[in-house]
Each structure stands twice: as C-alpha cells, then as structure tokens.
Amino acid sequence: MSYKLSVTTSTTNISQNSIAISPDEITNLPDLTGRLLKDHVLISKMDEGGFGAVYLAKKYEKGKINVNPNFNFSTIPENELNKYCVVKAESNFTEGGCGLKMEVKILKKIGKLFNKSEQFAQIFMANRRSKYSYVFMTLLGQSLKHLLRIVPNEKFTDSTWLRVAIQTLYAVKQLHEAGFIHRDLKPANFVLGHNNDSMRCRFIHLIDFGLSRQYIFEDQNGNIRYRKPRKRVDFRGTERYCSMSMHYDKEQKRVDDVWSLLFTLTEMRSELPWSNVENEQLEEVKKTYKSTCIIKLLPNELENSIENLNLITNEKFDQRPNYEQIYKSLVDCMQNKKYSFDDKYDWEKEVNKNSPSMTKYIDMYHLFAKDHLANMKNPSSDSNQLNDLK
Incomplete structure (x- = not known):
C-alpha cells in the first residue's frame, strides 16, 4: 500500500x-x-x-x-x-x-x-x-518502496535509476523553492501516478509533509526572509535516510534534504554502508561515516557533484544546493549510456502509449539552475511571526 x-x-x-x-x-x-x-x-x-x-x-x-x-x-x-x-x-x-x-x-x-x-x-x-x-x-499509485520489492534483486537498473533520480531531485527542488524542507525523504514518500492514469502513471510524486518545515517567511514589511536556524533541534525523519547533520541535532537545511535524497537513491541502486545495521545501533554506526562514502556506490559522473555538495554542507543556512550540477551529471550519465527517457521502467510490462513523452527531462538544466529565492534576505531573528509553524 x-x-x-x-x-x-x-x-x-x-x-x-x-x-x-x-x-x-x-x-x-x-x-x-x-x-x-x-x-x-x-x-x-x-x-x-x-x-x-x-x-x-x-x-x-x-x-x-x-x-x-x-x-x-x-x-x-x-x-x-x-x-x-x-x-x-x-x-x-x-x-x-x-x-x-x-x-x-x-x-x-x-x-x-x-x-x-x-x-x-x-x-x-x-x-x-x-x-x-x-x-x-x-x-x-504505488510507492518506490513497493516497486523495489517487485523488481529483480530489489534494485533498479541504471536506466530506471537515473530517470528516478532526476524526477525526485526536481520534486525536492520545487518543494524548496516553495519555501519548505521535507525532512523525511525515503522510498515510501515517492509515489507513481495511478497505474491506469495515462497522464500521471510515469511521473513520480513527492508525498507526506507531516515533518516538513517552512524555512522562509514574510516579515511585517512584506520582505521574504530566511527563518533563523535554531541552535539545537529534536530528531526528525527516518534514521536510515536522514542527513548526517540530523544525528548531531542540527537545524535541517535544503542541502540536508539533498543528502537524504542521495542516501535514498543509493539504496535503490546498491546498498548503503549501514543498510544491515539494527535500528538501535544505526545512529552510532552512521556517525562513523562521511556523507561522501556513497560516491563509490553511484555512477562515476556524480563524483564531482557530490564532492561539491559536501563543500557547501557546513556553509550558511541560506546556501543553495547545486541542483543543476547534480542534474547535469545524471543527464550526462544517461547520454553516455545511450538511455532514453521514454524507455520502459523496470516495473512496467509495457509503456502506456497514451502517456506523455518524458523527454522533456533531458532539457531542464535552466529549470534546475533557476533560483526563485535569489533575492532573499539573510536569516532573521524575528521568530514571533512563525509561532503557527512546525
């Protein structure tokens, strides 16, 4: 379900x-x-x-x-x-x-x-x-968690994996540009359209915003500002997929969602270093790894993107993730391997002939590079306007 x-x-x-x-x-x-x-x-x-x-x-x-x-x-x-x-x-x-x-x-x-x-x-x-x-x-329709269970070896082939990665990254970027951080990205929270809905069945949807947090707000003068990060936060999310900073009680930033997505994607293709660790030891074991430990588990084209993501992880709260660089790395990998966005997904018996073409995802660099929050102001100390938010 x-x-x-x-x-x-x-x-x-x-x-x-x-x-x-x-x-x-x-x-x-x-x-x-x-x-x-x-x-x-x-x-x-x-x-x-x-x-x-x-x-x-x-x-x-x-x-x-x-x-x-x-x-x-x-x-x-x-x-x-x-x-x-x-x-x-x-x-x-x-x-x-x-x-x-x-x-x-x-x-x-x-x-x-x-x-x-x-x-x-x-x-x-x-x-x-x-x-x-x-x-x-x-x-x-069905979640990626469910679909992984029905494909061989419970892992996606690279053709499917790359397209899943691009769609899920775009969903996360759109959520961020709306002013929210998800804080619980995992396979169960990405869902295909209904299998008989020809207009949606090949698109991946981001769901479940129960742990999401708004990181921008409008001040009394109508200016959009970043919300001031707290010095310490309670744990939010799922230990298996959350970013490393969550284990150190740090405020979640956009870059933490991207790390969480990368951990999620890694498990869809390979095994996370902590995949077989019991829940009781999971946090302790994860702390022994660096986020970049996943580089060797992903396509070579992603190496520079992940290293650059790591460089901005400890930067200011308002530091923007390198969405477009990650996207370009994924597209380069698709083109190097001569995959098509209209190829059959691993879970499909055949492509729905009435579904729209997915080739638009090969030419979306400008959308990944566009920064709707480019003129945002720095984090504000005014928290009174945020009392109604989680």
Missing part, C-alpha cells in the same frame, strides 16, 4: 518504527468508512495511524453507498478515475495541531508556483469539522 499518513509521523520520530506519543494519549479519529463527505462516499480505508486515516472516496451516486473494505484501487479503469480521489482525515486533537494544515499549505503553494506540477498531488478541497479535518487529494 503506497498511501500512508503524514499524520502518523507529525511528531518527533524516535526511530523508524516509533513516534513520540501514544495514540491512547489523544482523542482518536472516528472510523469514517461509509460516511458521505461533500459529494463523495468513503468506500474503504487505505491506511490508518494513531492520529488519522486515509480513505478511498468515490463520487456519490443517488441511492448507492457501496462500502468495500477490500477494494483494490489499482483495478479502477482510466475512464472511471475521475469518480475517485483520496481523503486524508486527521483528529483535531493531535499534539501540535492538525498536520493536514501544513500539507494543504505546501500543496497549494506548489500549485500556485508551478501550475499543477507533475511531481505533486493536487488538492481538490479541504475542510474542518469539530472533531477532525480532512482533505481531498489526487488518487495516486
């Missing part, structure tokens, strides 16, 4: 399998299966956690409320997809407030900046009731 709850991780993550507070300590979300919200019926629960749930919703037809807990959403034909969507619901009594507020804020901002980006789900509607809040979103 690719859909998961950002709300289940909207508090501090102690490890991959634990959260900071028990669901018993809060008011739980009621089961909404069979409920009619607006003009949709919640026909099945796709996932749930202590704070909320994800439902498959279908447009209501008069006199028909067909609840089906075992419904396989991947079987929905393309001509029926417009009747379905996903509904995320979360209790209003979670510690720190409703995490869906951040998700809606991010997706709306991205939609405004990038005009329905192919790398993100769309928000159709959001609403709040007395006990819970909910949001209607695009029905997507």
